[in-house]
Amino acid sequence: MSASKQIDRTGTPLVDMRDICISFGGVHAVDHVSVDLYPGEVVGLLGHNGAGKSTLIKILSGAYGKDSGDIYVNGEKVTINSPRDARAHNIETIYQTLALADNLDAASNLFLGRELVSSIGFVDDDAMEAETRKIMARLNPNFKKFKDPVSALSGGQRQSVAIARAVYFNARILIMDEPTAALGPHETQMVSELIQQLKADGIGIFLISHDIHDVMELCDRASVMKNGKLVGTVDVDDVTDDDLLGMIILGKHPSEA
Amino acid sequence: MTDTSQDTPQSAGAPTPPPAKGLMGRFLQATELDTRLLGMLGALALIWIGFHMYGALVNGFGAFLTPRNLWNLSVQTSSIGIMACGMVLVIVTRHIDLSVGSVLGFCAIVMGVTQVWFLPQLVGLEHWSIWIIAVIVGLITGTIVGAFHGYMIAYMQIPAFIVTLGGLLVWRGAAFLVARGETISPVDSTFRLLGGTPEGAVGATGSWIVGIIGVAVVVSLVFAGRKQREKHGFAQRPMWADSFIALISGAAVIGAVMLVNAYPWPRGVVRRYAEAEGITIPEGGLFISHGFAIPVLILLAVAIAMTLLMSRTRFGRYVYAIGGNPEAAALAGINTKWMTVKIFALMGFLTGLSASVASARLGSATNALGTLDELYVIAAAVIGGTSLAGGVGTIYGAILGAFVMQSLQTGMVLIGFDAAIQQVVVGSVLVLAVYLDNLYRRASK
Numbered sequence: 001m002s003a004s005k006q007i008d009r010t011g012t013p014l015v016d017m018r019d020i021c022i023s024f025g026g027v028h029a030v031d032h033v034s035v036d037l038y039p040g041e042v043v044g045l046l047g048h049n050g051a052g053k054s055t056l057i058k059i060l061s062g063a064y065g066k067d068s069g070d071i072y073v074n075g076e077k078v079t080i081n082s083p084r085d086a087r088a089h090n091i092e093t094i095y096q097t098l099a100l101a102d103n104l105d106a107a108s109n110l111f112l113g114r115e116l117v118s119s120i121g122f123v124d125d126d127a128m129e130a131e132t133r134k135i136m137a138r139l140n141p142n143f144k145k146f147k148d149p150v151s152a153l154s155g156g157q158r159q160s161v162a163i164a165r166a167v168y169f170n171a172r173i174l175i176m177d178e179p180t181a182a183l184g185p186h187e188t189q190m191v192s193e194l195i196q197q198l199k200a201d202g203i204g205i206f207l208i209s210h211d212i213h214d215v216m217e218l219c220d221r222a223s224v225m226k227n228g229k230l231v232g233t234v235d236v237d238d239v240t241d242d243d244l245l246g247m248i249i250l251g252k253h254p255s256e257a
Numbered sequence: 258m259t260d261t262s263q264d265t266p267q268s269a270g271a272p273t274p275p276p277a278k279g280l281m282g283r284f285l286q287a288t289e290l291d292t293r294l295l296g297m298l299g300a301l302a303l304i305w306i307g308f309h310m311y312g313a314l315v316n317g318f319g320a321f322l323t324p325r326n327l328w329n330l331s332v333q334t335s336s337i338g339i340m341a342c343g344m345v346l347v348i349v350t351r352h353i354d355l356s357v358g359s360v361l362g363f364c365a366i367v368m369g370v371t372q373v374w375f376l377p378q379l380v381g382l383e384h385w386s387i388w389i390i391a392v393i394v395g396l397i398t399g400t401i402v403g404a405f406h407g408y409m410i411a412y413m414q415i416p417a418f419i420v421t422l423g424g425l426l427v428w429r430g431a432a433f434l435v436a437r438g439e440t441i442s443p444v445d446s447t448f449r450l451l452g453g454t455p456e457g458a459v460g461a462t463g464s465w466i467v468g469i470i471g472v473a474v475v476v477s478l479v480f481a482g483r484k485q486r487e488k489h490g491f492a493q494r495p496m497w498a499d500s501f502i503a504l505i506s507g508a509a510v511i512g513a514v515m516l517v518n519a520y521p522w523p524r525g526v527v528r529r530y531a532e533a534e535g536i537t538i539p540e541g542g543l544f545i546s547h548g549f550a551i552p553v554l555i556l557l558a559v560a561i562a563m564t565l566l567m568s569r570t571r572f573g574r575y576v577y578a579i580g581g582n583p584e585a586a587a588l589a590g591i592n593t594k595w596m597t598v599k600i601f602a603l604m605g606f607l608t609g610l611s612a613s614v615a616s617a618r619l620g621s622a623t624n625a626l627g628t629l630d631e632l633y634v635i636a637a638a639v640i641g642g643t644s645l646a647g648g649v650g651t652i653y654g655a656i657l658g659a660f661v662m663q664s665l666q667t668g669m670v671l672i673g674f675d676a677a678i679q680q681v682v683v684g685s686v687l688v689l690a691v692y693l694d695n696l697y698r699r700a701s702k
Binding site for chain 1: 486489490491580581584585586588589649
């Protein structure tokens with residue numbers, strides 16, 4: 001079922017988020033939560049809508065600033081105040097909304113915020129298109145609409161643009177927020193294969209999902225959140241689907257049962 | 258990630274577009290011309306020919322398609338056109354600026370006070386530096402006002418509509434207060450050249466120089482594009498299509514030069530000039546061409562600079578990204594608030610520039626200068642295809658939009674429609690243009 005190879009958790013974790021708190025208008029969206037992630041590992045983040053998993057991950061990707069707590073990347077304490085900071089630490093995010101500018105083409109979206117420029121400082125659209133063609137040939141060989149705005153693309157094509165953006169810039173830490181929510185079975189299978197491939201490259205992945213099946217299949221560990229608090233982190237090989245459900249719905253750790 | 262159902266099967270590498278039907282379709286595909294651009298040029302041509310024919314048939318004299326009228330049209334469009342370039346950025350990022358007319362008036366008054374009240378006492382009347390200092394003061398004033406608007410919109414999170422609606426009143430009032438409502442004149446004589454009087458044009462030789470540079474740039478751009486495509490192994494446009502574009506654009510530039518050179522100075526100006534230079538006017542009069550008016554060249558320079566900014570720089574790319582999806586732009590690490598400040602500062606800068614042209618053309622500065630300009634500027638941008646929903650808009654479109662508006666007004670004046678009908682027509686055209694644009698967008702989806 002789950003990944004066959006045992007993850008080595010003796011070294012320093014890729015990411016270690018310790019005691020993270022953030023509140024919005026008195027609501028503790030994330031309340032003293034700690035999670036970590038090792039190279040080549042996929043950690044699932046589970047929980048109901050509003051459990052705080054997306055918020056936690058937006059702190060790591062730089063979209064929100066935390067109220068308290070520390071983030072360590074490769075054992076070093078880092079400050080992440082903006083998406084730019086996160087990217088500087090090779091943290092890439094694939095958002096549930098995909099975060100694409102619909103009016104721009106695939107290459108412009110892929111390089112948004114990190115455009116290739118010519119020697120005189122003008123954006124080099126041709127070079128960016130050439131690079132986009134290269135990476136898309138790897139991720140989605142049927143992708144041909146390089147000149148169209150991404151609003152003209154299908155859901156799967158848009159998803160592949162968002163994934164290409166995260167993969168192209170040599171991510172060490174990848175955050176995937178519901179990567180398969182809008183996809184058909186065939187495309188979901190492709191995402192699964194991609195995750196296995198990235199794992200093999202030693203990339204650490206936080207996978208946010210509603211789908212327990214996905215988590216059981218793709219993840220090595222699962223961290224479950226409820227009402228902003230961490231219910232617990234478990235090795236998926238040690239638990240059943242029902243154990244995870246119990247954690248999500250009742251907030252009950254399987255060891256307490 | 259594959260999606261085989263949506264794509265037509267094509268060989269990898271350089272994709273060949275599916276064959277289009279009909280001669281026109283094949284032509285458009287080969288040249289990759291923007292059909293919107295063609296549509297707007299067509300509409301403009303229709304307006305021009307329509308007014309000319311109406312004049313010819315009803316009044317017995319077609320006054321529209323004459324060098325004189327078209328030259329004046331180009332000068333009258335400059336002020337609105339310059340501001341429309343900035344308004345594109347504002348509207349593309351889902352904002353609006355209702356204050357540009359008032360800010361124009363305020364900048365004009367500040368420039369007027371600088372060059373008529375202050376500078377002559379410091380450096381002497383008609384000193385060479387007066388016009389330069391006045392223009393710089395105007396540009397700085399506009400930029401500061403715009404940046405202040407942008408700051409309130411981005412950091413204090415007041416909607417742009419409200420900030421600039423307030424600005425509409427505040428800066429018009431401020432313009433009155435600065436000069437206690439006086440009309441400030443006469444402005445510096447060199448400054449006046451910016452407004453496009455017969456002397457404020459570059460003449461026949463100057464226009465040919467501009468034209469030859471223009472042709473050289475057009476041709477080199479087309480062939481640089483071919484080289485670039487070759488380098489990356491992309492599909493080339495057919496040679497005939499590239500040659501056709503180079504030829505038509507070059508011919509348009511040459512045609513414009515010949516047009517402005519075909520409009521001679523009025524006899525009175527020639528007489529004054531001849532007396533001043535000690536030339537005797539030969540039998541049959543002296544033919545001195547206007548050539549391109551200086552404000553038109555300013556508009557041209559602004560258009561080129563802004564087009565480069567929007568299509569070739571990160572700044573321009575971010576403007577479109579913010580318009581398409583502000584949240585995605587922020588998540589991509591773009592400082593959207595600071596961008597808003599810069600966009601409004603740029604709008605203010607262009608308004609200051611436009612104030613120089615408008616005030617120079619009038620030969621004085623009044624606090625009423627630029628009244629209702631905000632509506633014409635917004636209309637020009639919108640007629641030119643800028644979408645109020647954000648994310649879409651071009652500089653050339655806005656300038657064409659400004660030409661459409663000015664052509665309608667000038668045309669109606671020429672054939673003797675009164676002001677009330679002009680308002681009805683211009684207002685209706687604005688609404689119709691947006692409706693047609695919606696139809697076009699829906700059809701092209």
